Amino acid sequence: xxxxxxxxxxxxxxxxxxxxxxxxxxxxxxxxxxxxxxxxxxxxxxxxxxxxxxxxxxxxxxxxxxxxxxxxxxxxxxxxxxxxxxxxxxxxxxxxxxxxxxxxxxxxxxxxxxxxxxxxxxxxxxxxxxxxxxxxxxxxxxxxxxxxxxxxxxxxxxxxxxxxxxxxxxxxxxxxxxxxxxxxxxxxxxxxxxxxxxxxxxxxxxxxxxxxxxxxxxxxxxxxxxxxxxxxxxxxxxxxxxxxxxxxxxxxxxxxxxxxxxxxxxxxxxxxxxxxxxxxxxxxxxxxxxxxxxxxxxxxxxxxxxxxxxxxxxxxxxxxx
Amino acid sequence: xxxxxxxxxxxxxxxxxxxxxxxxxxxxxxxxxxxxxxxxxxxxxxxxxxxxxxxxxxxxxxxxxxxxxxxxxxxxxxxxxxxxxxxxxxxxxxxxxxxxxxxxxxxxxxxxxxxxxxxxxxxxxxxxxxxxxxxxxxxxxxxxxxxxxxxxxxxxxxxxxxxxxxxxxxxxxxxxxxxxxxxxxxxxxxxxxxxxxxxxxxxxxxxxxxxxxxxxxxxxxxxxxxxxxxxxxxxxxxxxxxxxx
Numbered sequence: 088x089x090x091x092x093x094x095x096x097x098x099x100x101x102x103x104x105x106x107x108x109x110x111x112x113x114x115x116x117x118x119x120x121x122x123x124x125x126x127x128x129x130x131x132x133x134x135x136x137x138x139x140x141x142x143x144x145x146x147x148x149x150x151x152x153x154x155x156x157x158x159x160x161x162x163x164x165x166x167x168x169x170x171x172x173x174x175x176x177x178x179x180x181x182x183x184x185x186x187x188x189x190x191x192x193x194x195x196x197x198x199x200x201x202x203x204x205x206x207x208x209x210x211x212x213x214x215x216x217x218x219x220x221x222x223x224x225x226x227x228x229x230x231x232x233x234x235x236x237x238x239x240x241x242x243x244x245x246x247x248x249x250x251x252x253x254x255x256x257x258x259x260x261x262x263x264x265x266x267x268x269x270x271x272x273x274x275x276x277x278x279x280x281x282x283x284x285x286x287x288x289x290x291x292x293x294x295x296x297x298x299x300x301x302x303x304x305x306x307x308x309x310x311x312x313x314x315x316x317x318x319x320x321x322x323x324x325x326x327x328x329x330x331x332x333x334x335x336x337x338x339x340x341x342x343x344x345x346x347x348x349x350x351x352x353x354x355x356x357x358x359x360x361x362x363x364x365x366x367x368x369x370x371x372x373x374x375x376x377x378x379x380x381x382x383x384x385x386x387x388x389x390x391x392x393x394x395x396x397x398x399x400x401x402x403x404x405x406x407x408x
Numbered sequence: 409x410x411x412x413x414x415x416x417x418x419x420x421x422x423x424x425x426x427x428x429x430x431x432x433x434x435x436x437x438x439x440x441x442x443x444x445x446x447x448x449x450x451x452x453x454x455x456x457x458x459x460x461x462x463x464x465x466x467x468x469x470x471x472x473x474x475x476x477x478x479x480x481x482x483x484x485x486x487x488x489x490x491x492x493x494x495x496x497x498x499x500x501x502x503x504x505x506x507x508x509x510x511x512x513x514x515x516x517x518x519x520x521x522x523x524x525x526x527x528x529x530x531x532x533x534x535x536x537x538x539x540x541x542x543x544x545x546x547x548x549x550x551x552x553x554x555x556x557x558x559x560x561x562x563x564x565x566x567x568x569x570x571x572x573x574x575x576x577x578x579x580x581x582x583x584x585x586x587x588x589x590x591x592x593x594x595x596x597x598x599x600x601x602x603x604x605x606x607x608x609x610x611x612x613x614x615x616x617x618x619x620x621x622x623x624x625x626x627x628x629x630x631x632x633x634x635x636x637x638x639x640x641x642x643x644x645x646x647x648x649x650x651x652x653x
Binding site: 260263264266267269270271273274275276277278279280281282 | 487519
């Protein structure tokens with residue numbers, strides 16, 4: 088199958104999902120579609136930070152910030168739907184910039200640990216802040232009545248738009264710099280580019296998208312609490328990226344949809360369901376190098392377009408193997 | 409201050425020191441590079457060549473001393489800042505972006521110094537200067553070693569620097585590749601009108617290419633002069649061969 092046919096199938100699947108959400112009404116399956124969409128944003132954002140070579144375990148923090156901002160604005164001020172989404176993304180983005188300038192001076196495992204710590208501190212803070220509802224969180228976050236029937240379709244549409252924006256950035260010159268930072272940050276510095284600034288830009292974009300994802304989650308769940316934003320959500324995002332394949336933009340989309348759907352099945356095993364995401368990471372890393380997208384390409388189900396990073400912007404010529 | 413380190417040089421360093429714990433890697437170093445000059449920095453292993461290079465390019469911060477580049481005091485400036493001021497450098501190891509295409513490698517080098525319109529032209533021109541025009545879409549890591557060395561130079565010159573610092577660019581090259589590389593470096597200097605600071609172990613290449621040679625030993629300048637003067641300097645021969653002349 089060619090790349091363009093695969094993309095057509097993805098697009099068709101998205102359109103079918105949107106169409107289905109109109110007919111299914113408030114069915115469980117519609118709810119599942121929204122969860123899939125929110126998780127796609129979470130996983131895509133996680134992968135976006137991996138472009139600069141960092142595992143951001145604070146992805147869930149931005150998801151939570153987005154959810155709390157939209158929840159607070161909706162329940163307290165009855166703010167318009169679009170405003171709450173924009174505020175959720177923007178506040179997550181601003182906090183992402185501050186967090187990035189503090190934490191991205193270190194890299195690799197150290198950044199992963201500090202991002203994990205930040206996310207846990209933020210979650211514990213939320214349990215102590217009474218105007219955010221403490222441990223009980225915020226209740227009664229509903230999308231406006233006029234959009235209720237459209238909400239699943241709006242959610243999927245927004246996910247498509249945000250993922251497309253991230254993809255465009257990845258293919259731009261900035262995306263090349265992100266890949267260069269992952270490869271060898273000293274060369275990027277020597278080319279006069281501030282590695283810290285570029286990493287912060289990457290984090291800020293990723294935080295914006297995650298924040299909007301959190302807002303959509305809040306509207307779909309109607310209730311949010313700190314317990315929804317434990318590090319397990321970041322682990323799920325990481326599992327989705329690894330299972331789908333981090334070298335391809337479509338990998339985390341595939342991974343997030345699959346894990347969300349299978350995740351519903353494993354819920355019946357109670358607390359053991361937590362093992363599922365860790366297991367998915369292990370299986371993906373040991374048995375599926377390059378994830379499912381890598382397998383599709385190795386089995387020639389999907390024809391390879393290029394090796395990672397080999398795309399050269401501006402040249403309309405066939406890529407040499 | 410040595411006779412060469414005068415204030416109208418493109419680069420001059422004064423009293424440069426760098427300590428690593430109890431080890432003084434570079435001590436009281438005074439040196440300069442003039443406009444359009446090719447200066448070789450040589451010395452036995454552990455002489456402090458790479459540390460000097462890293463201090464000048466902003467990759468390391470000096471413990472003491474002053475660095476002046478293009479009329480501005482730049483002591484303590486970062487690698488990125490030095491690059492924006494016109495000092496480009498290559499790296500001895502890990503000198504390119506192996507997973508990216510040749511085109512994207514040069515793009516990263518040119519990005520900060522070109523606008524969108526002139527970027528592509530700059531990339532093609534740079535690739536042509538170092539003989540990589542035919543390899544633009546290849547993965548950098550899959551290039552032969554000689555071309556990888558040329559690519560690391562291409563990344564640096566994409567910025568059209570005033571001073572190009574080359575850290576052992578000829579390592580691992582065979583005789584033909586060395587000859588070819590020296591020709592390219594010489595023509596780059598002539599066409600781009602830049603100065604070059606050149607760290608290299610290949611003595612023949614240093615003697616052939618450089619206008620002036622600085623010899624380091626134990627973090628200090630042992631000798632300085634034209635290639636002919638250095639070739640016959642007794643202390644240099646002793647430092648390299650370990651026997652008095």
